[in-house]
Amino acid sequence: MFGISDFGIWLVYLLCIASALLCLIYGIINWNKGGNDENELKKDAMWEAEDSKIEENI
Template sequence: MLGIADPWVALAYLLCIISALFCLIWGILKWNKDDPDSEPEDEIRHWAEEEDRVEEEL
């Protein structure tokens, strides 16, 4: 198969290609999905206001 005599080496190449395709498909499916770990906009605004207040006090 493609000049590779050892079937284990051929299997390693095949698994690398399959994993790359899997990662590509996974990335396409998950592209621009909402991030569950992202902070809500209200928390970010509250944090920014508190930071501005602390900087003014300094």
């Protein structure tokens, strides 16, 4: 197929495209899932404040 006769190459050519499609489908299905709750937001805010301090130090 597509001028490729070796099974290993042909397979990986398709696997590359298939794995990118898997990523695409996963993203579409989970596009709006995974927001943070209140408690996590607080922790994240503290983490980010400290991270920006480290950034300034460098």
